[in-house]
Amino acid sequence: DAGVTxxxxxxxxxxxxxxxxxxxPKSGHDTVSWYQQALGQGPQFIFQxxxxxxxxxxxxxxxxxxxxxxxxxxELNVNALLLGDSALYLCASSLRRGTDTQYFGPGxxxxxx
Amino acid sequence: xxxxxxxxxxxSVQEGDNSIINCxxxxxxxxxxxxxxxESGKGPQFIIDIRSxxxxxxxxxxxxxxxxxxxxxxxxxAATQPxxxxxxxxxxxxxxxxxxxxxxxxxxFVKA
Numbered sequence: 001d002a003g004v005t006x007x008x009x010x011x012x013x014x015x016x017x018x019x020x021x022x023x024x025p026k027s028g029h030d031t032v033s034w035y036q037q038a039l040g041q042g043p044q045f046i047f048q049x050x051x052x053x054x055x056x057x058x059x060x061x062x063x064x065x066x067x068x069x070x071x072x073x074x075e076l077n078v079n080a081l082l083l084g085d086s087a088l089y090l091c092a093s094s095l096r097r098g099t100d101t102q103y104f105g106p107g108x109x110x111x112x113x
Numbered sequence: 114x115x116x117x118x119x120x121x122x123x124x125s126v127q128e129g130d131n132s133i134i135n136c137x138x139x140x141x142x143x144x145x146x147x148x149x150x151x152e153s154g155k156g157p158q159f160i161i162d163i164r165s166x167x168x169x170x171x172x173x174x175x176x177x178x179x180x181x182x183x184x185x186x187x188x189x190x191a192a193t194q195p196x197x198x199x200x201x202x203x204x205x206x207x208x209x210x211x212x213x214x215x216x217x218x219x220x221x222f223v224k225a
Contacts, residue, residue, distance in 0.1 A: 043215045044215070101147070102159070105156050106154075
């Protein structure tokens with residue numbers, strides 16, 4: 001049973017560029033949440049997707065957007081990258097909108113130069 | 114892999130001793146609490162959870178205690194092993210279960 005997978009593992013971009021990160025949830029899970037983890041800090045909630053809709057959003061600007069596909073996989077898009085967007089981006093999947101246990105992927109390390 | 118939690122509070126214990134990691138949560142409306150373990154270069158790994166209608170829950174070598182009066186959560190690890198070395202985060206679930214809020218984390222060092 002595959003766990004949560006994310007791609008790519010590492011990514012280097014320059015300021016102003018756009019990036020797309022991908023996540024495949026754990027088998028049987030229908031909910032995907034995205035988190036940003038800066039070095040030395042705990043993960044910060046970006047948003048959650050359930051039934052292909054954004055259910056709740058954390059304190060992140062509109063430059064951060066997402067999508068969930070019918071097979072429950074998800075993408076995180078970040079536009080107009082800033083240096084401060086450099087972080088580990090984590091995807092977590094769960095069943096039923098996050099009220100059940102969330103399982104995290106290994107993350108994508110984004111570096112913005 | 115990259116380091117997680119370079120400037121976090123640190124707890125250093127001897128192998129075989131018991132560890133206690135403490136956490137203060139912020140939202141009195143939170144009703145679900147989780148402990149995660151994060152090793153360098155990896156995503157957080159679920160350890161144990163507890164709902165607000167309980168004050169104690171035990172797993173394999175781990176126990177979580179919840180004190181809602183003072184909004185305090187603790188994780189006890191029995192017979193700590195070198196493989197337990199990691200950063201530990203407490204997390205609370207708010208707003209109907211959509212948003213999980215993580216604490217700052219504690220780095221656990223286990224000395225062999």
